[in-house]
Amino acid sequence: MTQPFDICIRGDGIVGRTLALLLARERLRVGLVARPAATSPSAATTAPDVRAYALNAKSRALLESLRCWPDARHATEVLAMRVLGDDGGEVNFSAQELKVQGLTWIVDVPVLEAQLAAAVRFQPQIELLDAPQPASLTVICEGKASRTRAEFGIEFEVARYPQTAIAARLACEAPHGQTARQWFTQGEILAFLPIDGPQGNSVAIVWSVLDGRVDALMGASPVEFCRQLQVASHGCLGQLQLTSERCTWPLQSARAERWVGIHEGKAWALAGDAAHNVHPLAGQGLNLGLSDVAALAQTIHEREYWRSVGDEKLLRRYERARKAEVLTMGATMDGLQRLFSNSSAVFQAARNLGMNGFERSGPVKQWVARQAMGF
Numbered sequence: 001m002t003q004p005f006d007i008c009i010r011g012d013g014i015v016g017r018t019l020a021l022l023l024a025r026e027r028l029r030v031g032l033v034a035r036p037a038a039t040s041p042s043a044a045t046t047a048p049d050v051r052a053y054a055l056n057a058k059s060r061a062l063l064e065s066l067r068c069w070p071d072a073r074h075a076t077e078v079l080a081m082r083v084l085g086d087d088g089g090e091v092n093f094s095a096q097e098l099k100v101q102g103l104t105w106i107v108d109v110p111v112l113e114a115q116l117a118a119a120v121r122f123q124p125q126i127e128l129l130d131a132p133q134p135a136s137l138t139v140i141c142e143g144k145a146s147r148t149r150a151e152f153g154i155e156f157e158v159a160r161y162p163q164t165a166i167a168a169r170l171a172c173e174a175p176h177g178q179t180a181r182q183w184f185t186q187g188e189i190l191a192f193l194p195i196d197g198p199q200g201n202s203v204a205i206v207w208s209v210l211d212g213r214v215d216a217l218m219g220a221s222p223v224e225f226c227r228q229l230q231v232a233s234h235g236c237l238g239q240l241q242l243t244s245e246r247c248t249w250p251l252q253s254a255r256a257e258r259w260v261g262i263h264e265g266k267a268w269a270l271a272g273d274a275a276h277n278v279h280p281l282a283g284q285g286l287n288l289g290l291s292d293v294a295a296l297a298q299t300i301h302e303r304e305y306w307r308s309v310g311d312e313k314l315l316r317r318y319e320r321a322r323k324a325e326v327l328t329m330g331a332t333m334d335g336l337q338r339l340f341s342n343s344s345a346v347f348q349a350a351r352n353l354g355m356n357g358f359e360r361s362g363p364v365k366q367w368v369a370r371q372a373m374g375f
Contacts, residue, residue, distance in 0.1 A: 032129060052108055060075075078104045137269065139269050149274055156257075175201045185232060190208075192205055256274070271289065
């Protein structure tokens with residue numbers, strides 16, 4: 001007879017695989033189900049995945065504990081960050097000033113996914129599944145378009161932003177100098193994220209553009225697209241060359257009403273984008289997801305010996321532990337997006353004045369930076 005699963009995880013992305021490895025260390029039997037094709041970020045195209053994530057020190061420590069942290073070329077340490085407003089506002093962060101190794105690390109998504117997949121294959125407590133199987137607890141890690149969340153009748157409140165993200169990779173004339181750069185301009189946000197290691201001259205971009213401009217930018221020739229990027233980035237890295245395909249996704253803020261519950265007599269929990277979405281302007285999306293699975297694994301580890309992993313009261317501890325941070329981060333990102341998307345001259349003056357005031361705020365600036373870094 002086949003031994004039943006303790007936990008079935010639906011979704012084998014970064015969040016799902018990380019959770020599977022954490023729970024396997026608890027000697028739990030884990031079934032890991034591949035995401036349905038429609039929910040995969042690259043399902044509609046065979047082009048290489050161009051995504052890169054900014055991961056903080058807390059996320060790095062978690063992945064290192066699983067021996068899944070990429071090498072320096074694929075996890076580029078960020079030593080400085082420049083954030084520029086649309087009327088003279090500027091905020092700068094420095095690892096040296098904050099006395100930390102790095103502000104964040106820009107991680108190549110395909111490399112990280114491959115390392116987690118390899119670790120999963122060599123973990124005897126994890127079984128890869130083609131379809132969900134019965135378990136004491138089902139954890140839904142399928143991303144924002146989760147089918148299981150809808151199947152279980154879990155309400156997911158979505159607020160669509162009037163922006164779409166464009167992601168791509170660029171080769172730059174000048175080296176990036178391990179500096180992340182971000183520009184807020186006329187309701188749009190452009191981020192240059194350094195990749196390919198300390199000496200690299202390549203960046204991953206995330207350009208949150210107004211919906212009305214998406215078709216023109218996606219249809220532009222590579223030369224024209226780079227010309228517009230060079231204007232938006234004030235030519236800070238010299239001539240730019242597109243080295244990848246461009247991909248897009250709509251931007252939204254969203255959260256599930258409940259993160260845990262019972263469906264047809266079996267317990268379930270949400271984690272990662274299946275539970276919450278935030279605007280990418282601060283690069284905190286995956287950090288929040290990894291904090292979810294770390295908290296869920298810790299809650300299960302600390303459970304009373306007589307509690308099942310599917311005990312609803314136990315799972316409520318996880319929900320309480322994570323909701324406050326996620327709601328605070330979501331509200332902060334939403335507020336910043338709305339502030340910088342308002343074209344009013346009054347708002348423009350206020351936000352740039354606020355940026356310059358924050359730059360001079362000393363301890364407040366350091367505290368905010370350390371929170372974002374996961375300290």
